[in-house]
Amino acid sequence: MTTEKPAQAPAPKAPAPKAPDASRRSERSRRAIYDAALALVTEAGYAKTTVEGIAARAGVGKQTIYRWWPSKAAVLLDAFLDLAAQADEALGGDADSGIPDTGDLAADLRYVLRATVDELNDPKYDGPTRALAAEGLVSPEFAARMTEVLMEPQLARYERRLEAAREDGDIAADADVRIAAELLTAPLAHRWQYRTRPLTHAYADALLTHVLRGLSPRP
Amino acid sequence: MTTEKPAQAPAPKAPAPKAPDASRRSERSRRAIYDAALALVTEAGYAKTTVEGIAARAGVGKQTIYRWWPSKAAVLLDAFLDLAAQADEALGGDADSGIPDTGDLAADLRYVLRATVDELNDPKYDGPTRALAAEGLVSPEFAARMTEVLMEPQLARYERRLEAAREDGDIAADADVRIAAELLTAPLAHRWQYRTRPLTHAYADALLTHVLRGLSPRP
């Protein structure tokens, strides 16, 4: 996962309303804003998180937020991407390396699905993730950006691993890797989102079993 | 699907500070509020829908809303349930009859999955559904109520049909019908929510094929 700094397209349109000079931006403030935003969402929830609250907690003027982001959701998305980038860096070294390929498809998928379960159960991620999902539900533009930088890259990782498995003959030649990727992740996301049932490693394993059974090559 | 009128437990507690007399409630106002809420959410989106706006559009005092519902989300949930009940009534006659059982599992599931796709693509349902989902993401209490009256009943219908199929030997004896139900609905919901890919009948069919392949009884 890459950091993806805001990038307010400095397209040289004629009646450009504003264009802050990104090179003079305060890194200190940016970090403080990320930390404050994540903390507030986790502690108080998205609805009670306000731009004013973030600014106050970060020790920053409100305008410094509005100068660089169009909404609190955008702040939170960048904050979350930053958090994820940090986590990746701490763990793997090079970011976004994809799903491991040990040759054992079931084991590899079990590993990442269990990790996903753990992440969704971790309050540090749960709060911000819910906030982003809620905003995406309500704003198509935001959903588009979110899908682009979060959902698609994640699904693509599964697709790549499954593609490799197909080439190895581990799954049926006519299996649709995109659908397979969705079958692996959507039910997890669904349980997390609606809390219909507890989200456990056992569930992830059972889910995996059912999906792989449908993918296995036929004689 | 049952209508589920509001029913803010009028439990006769001793020091109840409020207990509006439901028998004197204005049916006219209730309907107007439902219509206004659904219309506003559909037209302007959840974020721009306000309690004041609903009241004004319904030609109703704000207090009339706050007297009977705790939040705009609750209004919308009731409005949506009412809408669904009306639709059921118009269609099937008796509501909530479950998934048809013609003996052909694939055909039955294809029928309901396609119907679900159509519903999710219908603006009349899309707006309110997104609003409810967004609220549920942010408020656990609301999510609980929503799950109880919307998600679980829907999943239960799939479970019942799959259970019947298992008894008929149409699917493997050791298949988990709950997981199967989630495999059928969650990917649909996921595509709808994040708009990662278009939501079509073809997709529903492909999804069904993959899931059934995993469920089929083995020799």
Place this chain on the structure above:
Amino acid sequence: MTTEKPAQAPAPKAPAPKAPDASRRSERSRRAIYDAALALVTEAGYAKTTVEGIAARAGVGKQTIYRWWPSKAAVLLDAFLDLAAQADEALGGDADSGIPDTGDLAADLRYVLRATVDELNDPKYDGPTRALAAEGLVSPEFAARMTEVLMEPQLARYERRLEAAREDGDIAADADVRIAAELLTAPLAHRWQYRTRPLTHAYADALLTHVLRGLSPRP
């Protein structure tokens, strides 16, 4: 001096932006706002007096101020008129009775000029008066309203008394009572405003002597 409640012309124009119902207005809030506004201007000065500050001190929502007044200056004008009305009521009984007429013009004018000096030296009046004058300097509309309800009525009182004096033969028949009124009040106001010299009873007396000398009937 009369109270002059705001009176935002409820003219029934077609696209009326808003028209709060004055009959349902909270008298308690109105009084609290007046008190807070006067206190803040007196204590902290006009520049540091803010609408938010007035609202906070009055224990009132900001909107309650904006609902009834277009600006802090307008609030202050009404507050000042109210203060003056109260003072009149406490003193004379019926308000706005004019300059006394004991038959002795010099004595009558000396009395009111000294009273004016005392008032201008009283911090309770000084602060608000400076604020109003400053606003009037900068906003012609505000100046017009201020002149109408404050300056002209005051000058008219002098004119009436001087007119009576002329009829009695106490001043020259060809004297211009308007100019005479201005000669009596403007220098006082000037010293007060620019603080060029102390504003004392002795000064008022000397001023009066010089003006009356010019007005006295010639043989």
Place this chain on the structure above:
Amino acid sequence: MTTEKPAQAPAPKAPAPKAPDASRRSERSRRAIYDAALALVTEAGYAKTTVEGIAARAGVGKQTIYRWWPSKAAVLLDAFLDLAAQADEALGGDADSGIPDTGDLAADLRYVLRATVDELNDPKYDGPTRALAAEGLVSPEFAARMTEVLMEPQLARYERRLEAAREDGDIAADADVRIAAELLTAPLAHRWQYRTRPLTHAYADALLTHVLRGLSPRP
């Protein structure tokens, strides 16, 4: 009227936190700032004139203003003094020469009072003058400086001319020239400030007549 360049006492205090080197000051910027300040006040009014606006219009950094002046009012005062100095220079040659003394007191005063009326009616002076007066009403320190460089010098000119008149026996020996000066200027200023009545030459003449009548030597 003297030019009075800023001169923020560069007193060599020990821990002086700031002491810009006036000798290296950009004359170009100073002029641009004066022009911008006067233009903005005249065009948009004092309230809508901002330091940022002046800086932008002058093509100058904000800091260049704050380096040399403590507030926008101070900028405007200097700009106004500069304007007046320029006008004096254009007219008389040597500045601040005082009221003419042709031997005819009435004619001399009529001349300057009419000139004052013209100046107060000239938008070029009206805007800035109102701004300065408004600021002086609200800030005693600013009023003091303004009085010192503007009001007192002006009144002193009248006092000097009237003193000369007294020595010539043109006015009563016991007349107070200070009060006389105020009687001539304050009513003019009052009408200008509150716009109670139009400010015309006829008014100036009538005012002069009334005042001189009071000053004339008695038998």
Place this chain on the structure above:
DNA sequence: CATTAACCGAGACGGTACGTCTAGTCTTCTG
């Protein structure tokens, strides 16, 4: 003649207040 100090335009920063909007409560009047 190069060095160097500081003024300059520019504008990001932490803040405060603006005037608007909505939430949720309270009050008044009508059917």
Place this chain on the structure above:
DNA sequence: CAGAAGACTAGACGTACCGTCTCGGTTAATG
């Protein structure tokens, strides 16, 4: 007494300026 109407307290919104603080880039006087 339910309901329509809407004023009330409260507080977040997004904008505009404040006055301070860098940041490079010219100048100007000095060493």
